[in-house]
Amino acid sequence: MSWFNQKQNAVLGIDVSTAAVKLLELSKVGARYRVENYAVASLPQDAIIDKNIANIDVIADAIKVALKQSGSKLKQAAVAVAGSAVMTKIITMPASLSSDEMEEQIMVEADQYIPYSLDEVNLDFEVQGENENNPDMVDVLLAASRKENVDDRVEALAKAGLKARVVDVEAFAMENAFTLLADQLPDSLEGRTIAIADIGATMATLNVLHDCRTVYTREQGFGGRQLTEEIQRRYGLSYEEAGLAKKHGGLPDNYTTDVLEPFKRAMVQQIARSLQFFVSSSANRGIDSIILAGGCASIPGVEKLVEQSLGVPTYIANPFINMALSNRVKPQALSNDAPAMMIACGLALRSFD
Numbered sequence: 001m002s003w004f005n006q007k008q009n010a011v012l013g014i015d016v017s018t019a020a021v022k023l024l025e026l027s028k029v030g031a032r033y034r035v036e037n038y039a040v041a042s043l044p045q046d047a048i049i050d051k052n053i054a055n056i057d058v059i060a061d062a063i064k065v066a067l068k069q070s071g072s073k074l075k076q077a078a079v080a081v082a083g084s085a086v087m088t089k090i091i092t093m094p095a096s097l098s099s100d101e102m103e104e105q106i107m108v109e110a111d112q113y114i115p116y117s118l119d120e121v122n123l124d125f126e127v128q129g130e131n132e133n134n135p136d137m138v139d140v141l142l143a144a145s146r147k148e149n150v151d152d153r154v155e156a157l158a159k160a161g162l163k164a165r166v167v168d169v170e171a172f173a174m175e176n177a178f179t180l181l182a183d184q185l186p187d188s189l190e191g192r193t194i195a196i197a198d199i200g201a202t203m204a205t206l207n208v209l210h211d212c213r214t215v216y217t218r219e220q221g222f223g224g225r226q227l228t229e230e231i232q233r234r235y236g237l238s239y240e241e242a243g244l245a246k247k248h249g250g251l252p253d254n255y256t257t258d259v260l261e262p263f264k265r266a267m268v269q270q271i272a273r274s275l276q277f278f279v280s281s282s283a284n285r286g287i288d289s290i291i292l293a294g295g296c297a298s299i300p301g302v303e304k305l306v307e308q309s310l311g312v313p314t315y316i317a318n319p320f321i322n323m324a325l326s327n328r329v330k331p332q333a334l335s336n337d338a339p340a341m342m343i344a345c346g347l348a349l350r351s352f353d
Contacts, residue, residue, distance in 0.1 A: 011165045012077040013348030016059055016153065018048045019201035019225070019295065023066040024344040025074055028352055034324040039070035040337055045239060051082035051203065053152040060159035067160065071328055077157050078166035078347040083205065083217050085149040086169045089113050090128065092137040106142065114144050122150045143169060166350045171217045173346030174198065174207050180319040180345065185289055192288045196317070197271045198342065199296035201225045206274035210285070216278050222270045224296045227263045234259055264302050268309045293317040297339035319345040
């Protein structure tokens with residue numbers, strides 16, 4: 001099971017989140033990326049529960065819809081499992097070992113690090129570099145996930161006619177896409193600590209990166225679905241109607257003050273709380289900037305509110321900021337979806353590893 005770099009040709013990035021399947025195909029001309037195709041297909045309410053696939057057929061159908069919409073001809077894909085479903089651990093090993101020897105040794109010793117039996121998990125590892133304290137050793141990142149987390153995603157792709165080429169981890173995909181945001185930030189990223197608050201339909205994930213590497217991840221149950229449900233309750237709409245109204249407007253005048261503003265404040269509190277956990281766990285490392293990603297980042301004015309409340313410069317993630325677009329891609333639609341496409345983007349970048 002390959003989670004890390006392997007030479008390969010183009011793969012579709014497919015992010016299966018609670019509310020939608022997001023699909024992205026990138027190409028590269030010289031140093032510049034180009035968005036060839038993309039699509040977002042919404043999912044019914046219970047297709048994914050706590051980041052686990054509850055119904056593989058429903059997911060497969062949504063992938064088919066997204067494929068058809070996008071017009072992509074690619075047959076290989078990269079998907080990701082949630083950070084909460086993956087155990088990662090840094091272990092040290094002798095630098096003299098070849099990759100095969102390392103794999104053998106990890107297999108022998110893995111049961112020390114992993115609380116499941118080995119036939120229940122998928123494992124991968126990546127050498128991170130020389131160990132600080134001992135130049136004869138290297139630090140190795142070990143990642144393990146229970147087989148069903150991986151198998152369900154692979155099967156959903158297969159049922160949609162695609163082959164899973166890479167199964168990644170969401171936090172790594174986010175880290176991968178983060179490199180595309182460098183131009184959005186005023187300063188060089190060297191030595192900087194950046195928080196990405198990814199707020200989707202049901203999950204708020206905080207990824208903190210220092211020097212472009214993930215140093216902290218935290219998931220909390222909070223997201224745009226709470227806003228949809230409040231609209232539903234307040235205005236007597238069905239869940240689907242509430243979702244459409246949230247996206248396209250047409251709600252009574254009191255919506256902004258009575259429903260949207262309190263939700264935005266709750267979102268700020270959520271981000272503040274996650275950041276507090278990080279700061280208290282990290283020997284007082286401060287945050288230089290906050291990037292908002294996920295569907296909720298598209299709520300108008302939310303970055304200003306976060307910046308004012310937390311006193312940290314805040315930006316909306318747009319991984320496509322310097323990319324060319326094929327004529328099949330509608331710029332306005334892509335720009336609206338951009339903050340929610342970070343993980344799909346990190347996965348699509350696997351084509352160029």
